[in-house]
Amino acid sequence: MSEPTSPAASVASADIAAEFAALTVEEQEQQRAEWSQELARVEEEIVTLRTVLASKTRHASDLKRKLGITVWKEITDDMNQGLKNVKESSVFQRTESVLKSTSEKTASVFGSITSGISSKFSQMKNSDSMRSIEEKVGSAYENVKTKVSTSRSGSVTSFPDALNENNSSGLNSPTNSTDK
Known part of the structure; x- marks a missing residue:
């Protein structure tokens, strides 16, 4: 048995152990037999579910092949959907507006610097020294x-x-x- 990982699991395991210890030897054997039978049923269901899942996966692959849906198309569609979801997210919208505002302010600053430099060149050109x-x-x-x-x-x-x-x-x- 593996050790419980959370405090709640520890308490539950301690409770089960205490209940199990309170049983008679015959009741403990009977309980173990029931648990063994239940474990065997669950494992059998897991094998059945895996078989059904593998069969369904093969069937889905065959249908996709018949429809012309390739792995590349699926990846592309997934990527496009992911990008769409990101672009529609509020975080992306806020970031985009901040970047747009910043770029406008930067362009304004560079525009004023450029006009200042042009003005200085014009003044130099018209100076007596030049x-x-x-x-x-x-x-x-x-x-x-x-x-x-x-x-x-x-x-x-x-x-x-x-x-x-x-x-x-x-x-x-x-x-x-x-x-x-």
Whole structure:
């Protein structure tokens, strides 16, 4: 016999043991015989039920096969039903609304950051420093372009020479004078 796992089972077992001990030896033997017969009937019913269950399971499988219901379809249907149940649950609904609200707030924050950065770039572009840089770059470009176009007529032989000539005229260039 296995030991009882709960206090209520312990009390019940103790009660049964006390009742059994109160019986005479003949009554104890008779009780054991009744329990043995009942155990045999229950075990026989269990075997019968297992046989019937196996037969019903085979029959259900045959019917599913005839209907074209595959294991994959059953799994897919079960998964779809499970997802539907989850989506309809109140926990999912609350979580979804919280996530939606959070994403809207996040998008709003990023939108304001982006507009702030755009505004700063616009201010930088319109600043005096940026205009001065644009003018110097434009002027240097025009000078180099003029020198290169005149090189075609023979006064300057190459683009690096035009740059070097431009450097010697006092304009800054990204090339180093030691690269000549």
